[in-house]
Amino acid sequence: MAKIVVDVMLKPEILDPQGQAIGSALPRLGFSFAKSVRQGKRFEIEVEGQPTQIQLEEIGKAAETLLANPVIENFSVRVEN
Amino acid sequence: MAKIVVDVMLKPEILDPQGQAIGSALPRLGFSFAKSVRQGKRFEIEVEGQPTQIQLEEIGKAAETLLANPVIENFSVRVEN
Amino acid sequence: MASDTVLKAAASPETVQPFAELGLKVDEYARIREILGRRPTSSELAMYSVMWSEHCSYKSSKVHLRQFGEKAPYSAALLVGIGENAGVVDVGQGYAVTFKIESHNHPSFVEPYQGAATGVGGIVRDILTMGARPIAVMDPLRFGPADAPDTRRVLPGIVAGIGGYGNCLGLPNIGGEIVFHESYSGNPLVNALCVGVMKHEQIKLAKAAGPGNLVVLFGAKTGGDGIGGVSVLASETFNATGTAKRPSVQVGDPFTEKVLIECSLEIFAEDLVVGIQDLGGAGLSCATSELASAGTGGMKVALDGVPLRDPSLSPEEILMSESQERMCAIVEPKNIKRFLQICEKWDVTATVIGEVTDGDRLVITWHGEIIVDVPPRTVAHEGPIYNRPIAKPSYVEKLASIDIKVPMPESPSEVREAILKLISSPNMADKSWVTSQYDKYVQGNTIQSQPEDSGMVRIDESTNLGVAISTDANAPWSYLNPYEGAKLALAEAARNIATAGAKPLAVTNCLNFGSPEDPGVMWQFAETVRGLADGCLEMGLPVTGGNVSFYNQTASVSILPTPIVGVLGIIQDVRERTPMAFDRAGLQLFLLGETQADFAGSEWAGIHKVIGGKTPIADLHKEMKLIDLLLEGQSIFEAAHDLSQGGLASTISEMVLKNNVGAQIKISGPSAIALFSETPGRVVVAIESFNVQLLITLAHRNGIACKNIGVTGGNDLLINDTLIALPELRKAYTETFPRLFG
Amino acid sequence: MKVGVVTFPGSLDDRDAARAVRAAGAESVALWHADADLHGVEAVILPGGFSYGDYLRCGAISRFAPVMSMIIKQAQEGMPVLGICNGFQVLCESHLLPGALTRNHGLHFLCTDQKLRIEKTDTAWTSSFVSGVEIVIPLKNGEGSFQCDDETLEILEREGRVVARYLGDDPNGSRNRIAGISNARGNVVGLMPHPEHAIDPLTGPSADGLPFFTSVLTQLVGK
Numbered sequence A, B: 001m002a003k004i005v006v007d008v009m010l011k012p013e014i015l016d017p018q019g020q021a022i023g024s025a026l027p028r029l030g031f032s033f034a035k036s037v038r039q040g041k042r043f044e045i046e047v048e049g050q051p052t053q054i055q056l057e058e059i060g061k062a063a064e065t066l067l068a069n070p071v072i073e074n075f076s077v078r079v080e081n
Numbered sequence C: 001m002a003s004d005t006v007l008k009a010a011a012s013p014e015t016v017q018p019f020a021e022l023g024l025k026v027d028e029y030a031r032i033r034e035i036l037g038r039r040p041t042s043s044e045l046a047m048y049s050v051m052w053s054e055h056c057s058y059k060s061s062k063v064h065l066r067q068f069g070e071k072a073p074y075s076a077a078l079l080v081g082i083g084e085n086a087g088v089v090d091v092g093q094g095y096a097v098t099f100k101i102e103s104h105n106h107p108s109f110v111e112p113y114q115g116a117a118t119g120v121g122g123i124v125r126d127i128l129t130m131g132a133r134p135i136a137v138m139d140p141l142r143f144g145p146a147d148a149p150d151t152r153r154v155l156p157g158i159v160a161g162i163g164g165y166g167n168c169l170g171l172p173n174i175g176g177e178i179v180f181h182e183s184y185s186g187n188p189l190v191n192a193l194c195v196g197v198m199k200h201e202q203i204k205l206a207k208a209a210g211p212g213n214l215v216v217l218f219g220a221k222t223g224g225d226g227i228g229g230v231s232v233l234a235s236e237t238f239n240a241t242g243t244a245k246r247p248s249v250q251v252g253d254p255f256t257e258k259v260l261i262e263c264s265l266e267i268f269a270e271d272l273v274v275g276i277q278d279l280g281g282a283g284l285s286c287a288t289s290e291l292a293s294a295g296t297g298g299m300k301v302a303l304d305g306v307p308l309r310d311p312s313l314s315p316e317e318i319l320m321s322e323s324q325e326r327m328c329a330i331v332e333p334k335n336i337k338r339f340l341q342i343c344e345k346w347d348v349t350a351t352v353i354g355e356v357t358d359g360d361r362l363v364i365t366w367h368g369e370i371i372v373d374v375p376p377r378t379v380a381h382e383g384p385i386y387n388r389p390i391a392k393p394s395y396v397e398k399l400a401s402i403d404i405k406v407p408m409p410e411s412p413s414e415v416r417e418a419i420l421k422l423i424s425s426p427n428m429a430d431k432s433w434v435t436s437q438y439d440k441y442v443q444g445n446t447i448q449s450q451p452e453d454s455g456m457v458r459i460d461e462s463t464n465l466g467v468a469i470s471t472d473a474n475a476p477w478s479y480l481n482p483y484e485g486a487k488l489a490l491a492e493a494a495r496n497i498a499t500a501g502a503k504p505l506a507v508t509n510c511l512n513f514g515s516p517e518d519p520g521v522m523w524q525f526a527e528t529v530r531g532l533a534d535g536c537l538e539m540g541l542p543v544t545g546g547n548v549s550f551y552n553q554t555a556s557v558s559i560l561p562t563p564i565v566g567v568l569g570i571i572q573d574v575r576e577r578t579p580m581a582f583d584r585a586g587l588q589l590f591l592l593g594e595t596q597a598d599f600a601g602s603e604w605a606g607i608h609k610v611i612g613g614k615t616p617i618a619d620l621h622k623e624m625k626l627i628d629l630l631l632e633g634q635s636i637f638e639a640a641h642d643l644s645q646g647g648l649a650s651t652i653s654e655m656v657l658k659n660n661v662g663a664q665i666k667i668s669g670p671s672a673i674a675l676f677s678e679t680p681g682r683v684v685v686a687i688e689s690f691n692v693q694l695l696i697t698l699a700h701r702n703g704i705a706c707k708n709i710g711v712t713g714g715n716d717l718l719i720n721d722t723l724i725a726l727p728e729l730r731k732a733y734t735e736t737f738p739r740l741f742g
Numbered sequence D: 001m002k003v004g005v006v007t008f009p010g011s012l013d014d015r016d017a018a019r020a021v022r023a024a025g026a027e028s029v030a031l032w033h034a035d036a037d038l039h040g041v042e043a044v045i046l047p048g049g050f051s052y053g054d055y056l057r058c059g060a061i062s063r064f065a066p067v068m069s070m071i072i073k074q075a076q077e078g079m080p081v082l083g084i085c086n087g088f089q090v091l092c093e094s095h096l097l098p099g100a101l102t103r104n105h106g107l108h109f110l111c112t113d114q115k116l117r118i119e120k121t122d123t124a125w126t127s128s129f130v131s132g133v134e135i136v137i138p139l140k141n142g143e144g145s146f147q148c149d150d151e152t153l154e155i156l157e158r159e160g161r162v163v164a165r166y167l168g169d170d171p172n173g174s175r176n177r178i179a180g181i182s183n184a185r186g187n188v189v190g191l192m193p194h195p196e197h198a199i200d201p202l203t204g205p206s207a208d209g210l211p212f213f214t215s216v217l218t219q220l221v222g223k
């Protein structure tokens, strides 16, 4: 069984109020290292066996049509072991 | 400049209504590969230069107190280049 | 691992069982063995332990709660009383209304968002189970000091959880309370109320009748959520280091619940169930044993048929799981096809897991082997009953004998400062930081919500019939005098719906207390129940249901006794309701009721950390006369707002700020008494000048004091010589919550 | 005159939208998300709510509901479609409208009586308004912040496709305070605030929402 990970992040030009809120909360908690914080989503998709090339392409399509909204988000797909 | 990534996922025993909703939407869209889908969060934290061990530990602490809710979520911290 | 069967249990009486870890006492365990004539199987032990927990069995409270039945006033409106999932009252025109409050205190401390969210989910299913469409929710809340770090941790999460779940279900939030007091540090109270409406003939009961009828489990799949939640989270004293208990957090799925509601209502509309029960605390253990016990007694369930989210669950865990968003229905075989069709339409998982049988045993099998064989009544309705020791705590007389001194501002600048200080205090300040996170418009029937005295919803669009609800508790009063405190909470809730023009009809309550094993707490509890039962009898209002939450304490410090009383009333035409605030200049303001120096337990005393004194004594006869006056005179009231915490100063401030119309007020006697005393039984009303004589006549006839205190208009609040411009008043009133919570 | 109101699993304001349609004098027809045809309706409303729980992104899953393929097709041919709140999100996800609705900048669900200015009155849903009129209707959502790239924003502004803009305190961080937009043709309108909750001052802050529903009636009658 393999795990396919799809990471979805807001495009850099789109406002990310959650990331911003965290970025400004960190120093208040005594953490001062962050230059910027962005929050996105991570999907873990379990598939039977090692995914085939075709399956990976399908997942890419699913990511583009459903998991991410290309108007505001970028995504990446990878297999994790 | 380096990017530290914090992945936050619901603990396996905790109900994930979001992942469940996606898991049941996928077959309706003609994607039938997924055995299960879980949805989590991904934080990208930018720091100046290569992060020190101390900084990484600090981020771990921040993840535990702010980014993740250890009652129901697990998290992992890593540096991405 | 092979499961523990009845056969094995009979053959191995000596097996040592972990009953104590499951919260059972030695004699309780002995009684189970006696009932069964053998040792229980591990599944039976699981069932008894959760069902005999304080939370499910009411073992410490039962002997007291009986009074609600024994002293119940006759009420022609009562259709379903205490004992079912929620009480039901007749509101006329063929409609029945059901409402109930429940607590979700401990889970909300552990995981504020999910704890509060699932609290809403649970009470909504109770209402749905009666056959009703849920139409609104309310949320009485209590927190530790507003500026305490833990309050900042739990409050935003709790509020977001209540909003997140209720908003997603499409239930307008029409009211609640937010009160801060140090006794709730580490033990916030999250009570949730839901109200639902149906036609009389649609009322459903939780009862498994008719051998051969099928037992259907529908809704979410069963997972490992909240296993032991009932006994561990709700019935044991919570200690802050309990990390091991954390996995018992349940996560809510409001979307699944929303679909479950619509699916169930469609099933009800076609009359496809003979009995129905939601799965809440104690999950399947509770649903199966209660349904069987209330029916003919016999039921057979194949537990391995339960759809699982986590396939590794053991039968014991399946029986104890508190996975949310599940229901259990009893369906005649001829209706099962249609039932399943509707579930399929809504994409709701539904599984026949058993059937009603002849006889009086609940038999549960696991892959063909019998793992439970019990008389269901002994699980569900014949649990242990305790007559816990009661002792009046020594603080009571001590505090009552104190002659308390509170600051008595007199000069205009002192009075001004005092008013600003009062209305900016967290208990009195504007709560819209919280309530703006709640949808109040959904369903399109909300007539009143925050910040009105009560919530009001229309239940028939063509006739404009509506219901109003208010929840109230004054814990500082209950602490000083629990008997009077309960009566005063009842009076306040009833008054809060009468100001709007609704006639009080029925009562629900949620009794939040410390440990029942503490005789002092038990005394507070007993006095509270006695007061509420006496009060309800005197006011002719039946208690239709409620909830008890014990063990609300951190270390050895108990919360203040907090009996939340909810009163529901009817208004024939919601278009005629009286709002809390006037919207124009030139109206006459009258204070109904008399004012004494009642500072014990008041906000003004609380702000100055002054504790003690004697609470007011409830005069319910007078309260009823006041209610009569409010209802009789409804057509002449342009506005009516009750006086409670914060006294006249708070009431009049809220009135002028609501529509930004000022007022000029004349008070006499010591300013602090006129402005900050909390004598019960008082209301400010606004009327047209030409109605003054009529009001005086009505008030006289009802024996209620009635005094002109000023007129409306202008851009200021002017009290004798104290002038506060409305913008300044507003700033003080609205800045507190954003400042505290961001 | 038949106006369809779609119910997705998790829709909440469908009955309110239907009530508003009736109040405007039209007949409301309930459309189910799994319907394959539109039962002869001449206009469609996608109501507010949390379709499919809005767990992934608001409107992301509903866009693929069977009923949507007919709606998308007919909208492209000129049928009036109004998306309110979640409906607006569905329209963006369906690419009938540009941009996306994201988390409110305050990070909370916000329910408030919102002041708006109606800026475009030559759409199917706003023709009963006088241009520039200020109205107050409820706003209630967690993800109502309208976002798009600069180019899209420039096009929306240049073509005058901003239907309504927020007045007063910024409620959610939308670009250019956009509360609603239309497609180029003006038949498809997406609006974050809720006109269906403002058709009677008894149950809403005003009756300012009613003209949205009378507009479409006028449009259909005049056709």
Ligand SMILES: Nc1ncnc2c1ncn2[C@@H]1O[C@H](COP(=O)(O)OP(=O)(O)O)[C@@H](O)[C@H]1O
Binding pocket: C138, C139, C140, C141, C173, C174, C175, C176, C177, C178, C431, C434, C435, C449, C450, C451, C452, C453, C454, C455, C471, C472, C496, C642, C644, C645
């Ligand atoms: N948690 C809450 N949820 C919803 N409404 C609330 C909440 N807390 C307070 N309110 C509303 O705020 C208003 C004022 O509350 P409160 O001061 O307790 O009223 P009262 O003094 O009349 O009992 C009421 O309309 C009440 O319903």
Ligand SMILES: [Mg+2]
Binding pocket: C453, C472, C492, C496, C642, C644
């Ligand atoms: Mg009140």
